[in-house]
Amino acid sequence: MLETSETSRPSAALRIVRRGREDYQTSFDAMRAFTDARSADTPNEFWIVEHPPVFTLGLGADQSHVLAAHHIPVVQTDRGGEVTYHGPGQAVIYLLMDLRRSHPKARLFAREFVNKIEQAVIDTLAAYNLAGERKAGAPGIYVSEGEFAGAKIAALGLKVRGNGCTYHGVSLNVEMDLTPFSWINPCGYAGLATVDMTTLGATAALADVQHTLAQHLQDLLTS
Template sequence: MSTRPEIVWRGIEPYQASFDAMRAYTDARGAQSPDQLWIVEHPPVYTLGLGADRAHVLTPHNIDVVPTDRGGEVTFHGPGQVVIYLLMDLRRQRPGARLFAREFVHNIEQAVIDTLAAYNLAGERKQGAPGIYATDGPWQGAKVAALGLKIRGNGCTYHGVSLNVDMDLTPFSWINPCGYAGLATVDMKTLGASAGLAEVQTLLAEKLIARFAGAPDDLANGADAAP
């Protein structure tokens, strides 16, 4: 069964509240529980993935550091950033076949690329480094979107993707973003796009839904594990 995920607007919400709610929803969901995309904006927070090295948090200042159960290293969430959590059952996404983790990540990344393209911005993947990076001009190679997921053994996912729209990027300089010392981060405004946060939230959600409605069949089905 492949159905359109519900969009849930959660507004401005502390990270811990979203994290607790994601796990509770996933714990409680059954065969008929709808897939959902949660759209949220967080007050400033650093989050650590499973196995993250706390040493990558260089100078947190007064920003909370929250351990999580997603994949990946340390990242920053803050005002002016689109955050969409994907609470989905991968077994539903393609009739007759399971949507594997690698394909799931590919579709999320492509939705971000498609969203950037709507504002005449170019983004690209980097092998072995999930997320999307700017391709042009002085910000070439800077990270504009981050990705971190949890995929349980039953195929249910949570956590998701963040896209920098118009934010104070300074807190990224107080960490090694995603575990990479000196990795530059950028937002859409700096890249030349003038867009409101709600507009980008809506567009990215629709691009995600479109990708899952037509997931490509020609991707390699890799190991079923959290990236």
């Protein structure tokens, strides 16, 4: 069952929709349908979701980066980026937003939009005493210190339509079976290590991390 909450600020209205565990294709189809149907007055939405195991390919992805799919479905999408994995124990938030409401030249704002999403992940990790960082030319967030320095802990991929409306979003590894990441070249990088928050020593329920990440995204993207 979907749960929806709504917040309104002078600069924006936002609905947060908790979709629970949902098949990726269902979410993907719904995101496109929502974006097709929205008008200038449609509130922006964050969709919080958890997926069964799935590999997803970006629009220009090289399918050879899927080394061995095993039993996991591979879905072609229209987001940017290469191949990634979604599965249980991962906080996924889809960002269905109209960038023109905060910046009239949406294409110029897209880079800042990505930067704010990455900052929200860094702030979320900091709330659990974990340190994350960006890497130039490699979207996402990586562990910045300790035994797992350099490992990827969060990925992002977006679709920005010509009218400035976005969908897809960000995923943060909370407590996962990380094995499927070894069956791909994550984000197109052979041998890229991936990690989750639990492996780094953070004990947090998925729902708590979902809430924390959504709050930081809201603070950065709607203020």
